[in-house]
Amino acid sequence: QVQLQESGPGLLKPSETLSLTCTVSGGFTSNHYLNWIRQSPGKGLEWIGYIYYSGRTNYNPSLQSRVTISVDRSKGQVSLKVTSVTSADTAVYYCAREFEDNNTYLYGLDVWGRGTTVTVSS
């Protein structure tokens, strides 16, 4: 069973860069998307962006100018960077996996990490 685990600093100051890692047990295999999603305290889910196994990425337009997602296949890790953070970036950050078959049918975000809490405060 594939497992995802997020890790990274839990406390940042305004204007710093948020850097998180999602470790994929079993590796980042073909036909999968790895998404980053966050949830501010008491709020709903917000999609940040994805990286496909091919390396293709796409980001939420509202965050695009500050977000980068990358993969280190040798380590089975997907990274998220968000620059110039503010208190609005305070959230639980999740990574979640979705499978796409050869007919481009998607099978839902079926594996989620436990999430990591990031607080931005001076």
Place this chain on the structure above:
Amino acid sequence: SYELTQPPSVSVSPGQTATITCSGDKLGSKYACWFQQKPGQSPVLVMFQDNKRPSGIPERFSGSNSGSTATLTISGTQAMDEADYYCQAWHSDNVVFGGGTKLTVL
């Protein structure tokens, strides 16, 4: 930008049927997913491709999607089903979530 709209809250009595809706422009032409999230836990996929249940999800969960509305139905609702529920769809290569619905079982 594309939006998915859910009612903020739905209440249901134990054993009754709960219906949670999700509305979006031409949503029926896309596939909808649903997630259940309990306090302090990660979301759990309960429905994908409109009406398919992942392994381990009880049969009392069902889904449909037509026109501009996707619906998650929970038949014979149990106390353990009390949670926040989120719909989700892909639009223009972006993942979009609804705002979430708090299901109260009372």
